Amino acid sequence: MTRPIHRLTLPAILFAFLGAAGVLNAEAPVAPGLDRPLALSETAADLQWGDCPAIFPPGCKIAVLHGDPAEPGADVFLRVPSGYTIPAHSHTSAERMVLVSGQLDVTYAGHPTVSLKRGDYAFGPALLPHTARCNGAEACTLFIAFNGAVDALPFAGTI
Numbered sequence: 421m422t423r424p425i426h427r428l429t430l431p432a433i434l435f436a437f438l439g440a441a442g443v444l445n446a447e448a449p450v451a452p453g454l455d456r457p458l459a460l461s462e463t464a465a466d467l468q469w470g471d472c473p474a475i476f477p478p479g480c481k482i483a484v485l486h487g488d489p490a491e492p493g494a495d496v497f498l499r500v501p502s503g504y505t506i507p508a509h510s511h512t513s514a515e516r517m518v519l520v521s522g523q524l525d526v527t528y529a530g531h532p533t534v535s536l537k538r539g540d541y542a543f544g545p546a547l548l549p550h551t552a553r554c555n556g557a558e559a560c561t562l563f564i565a566f567n568g569a570v571d572a573l574p575f576a577g578t579i
Contacts, residue, residue, distance in 0.1 A: 462499070467485075467497070469482070475509060475572055475574045476506065477504075480498065480499070480504065481498070482497065489570035492513070494569070495564070495566075496563075496570060497562070497564075499561045502556060506553070508579050509551075509572045510548060510550065512547065516542075516543055518540070519540050519542075520562065522559055522560030523535065523537055524555070528545075528548050549575040551579050
């Protein structure tokens with residue numbers, strides 16, 4: 421049985437993340453390689469946007485924020501224009517997402533569509549096919565944190 425998508429507010433997500441990461445506990449050790457703080461805006465001039473994997477139609481862009489996409493634990497921004505449909509796909513890794521801008525309808529196989537608004541969180545289990553559509557007047561930018569390497573596997577079935 422798969423679990424439904426959960427929606428939380430951004431402050432609740434940050435509090436939970438900071439607590440789990442030990443940031444709220446001053447005595448917690450710092451992980452190797454994570455000893456420098458990092459803060460980025462989706463509009464930062466130094467972000468390097470590239471095309472999404474070939475399974476996505478033109479217009480989808482991705483920027484690596486932290487980590488190596490070929491290794492576990494990378495964070496990315498994914499941006500699509502208004503009206504864009506992200507085709508059905510899955511990932512070998514679970515993904516944790518926060519919608520940074522726009523309005524995005526996300527549908528996971530076997531679950532009802534969830535409409536994400538700016539600041540909403542969604543969790544996608546590994547290997548669960550899903551699709552999404554950017555609705556509204558503005559482009560959708562999605563922060564995605566992957567447990568494993570970043571990938572996208574095409575899915576030809578019905579969601």
